[in-house]
Amino acid sequence: MGGIHLALHVTARFITLEGGEGVGKSTQLRLLAELLEERGIACVATREPGGSPGAELVRQVLLGGDVDRWSAGPEALLFAAARGDHVEKTIRPAIERGAWVICDRFVDSSRAYQGIAGQLGDDAIMAMHAIGSGGLLPDRTIVLSLSADEARQRARARDADGGDRFEQKDHAYHKAVVDAFESIAAGESNRVRLVDATGDVAKVHRRIVAELADLLP
Ligand SMILES: Nc1ncnc2c1ncn2[C@@H]1O[C@H](COP(=O)(O)OP(=O)(O)O)[C@@H](O)[C@H]1O
Ligand SMILES: [Mg+2]
Known part of the structure; x- marks a missing residue:
């Protein structure tokens, strides 16, 4: 029995990695993709905002520009719109053909940033998510936990240019996100x-991997 045959019996899973900027999401997503590949599991690694051509366009207007370009409400609507396109064009098709999807940020980022730190409330974020993405939730979400100070240090060491629009927000905002x-x-x-x-x-x-052990074949 080869790896391809075994892969047919693996249930497709949707896994997301969450946490503030600099906690290590992108690094860990790559390692997780490698692990799945080693185990012969078809996997799509993607990220938000973005992950489909339309959503990548929205990413540019969300992450670029002045720190105060968007207030929380319009910002949340743009994230929900981008996510809806990402789900429709990339995530659902992958799951339907039996691939695992591992995604760097998803709706929990909107809940943390705009819902809680931005004070829009969870119900508003979930209502937008219902309209945009049919309320799709991951099978498992890993929140990488790191102090706002340590995450900022990692992000600053990585980004010589000072980082994106969210990284310009003040310490109180980042602490609220954590x-x-x-x-x-x-x-x-x-x-x-x-x-x-x-x-x-x-x-x-x-x-x-320990937190995904029950899902992994
Ligand atoms: N466990 C770790 N210890 C030290 N540095 C790390 C660790 N994980 C990631 N990094 C580094 O910290 C920076 C931020 O990591 P990254 O994966 O880009 O975070 P995120 O995607 O959450 O913003 C990168 O330069 C990365 O190489
Ligand atoms: Mg990243």
């Missing part, structure tokens, strides 16, 4: 798992 992700994880502990993002990359990867 707390928001923790409260989302606490409220939905079955789907959303808080993972310690301190320590080296390999250690964090092992912690993530």
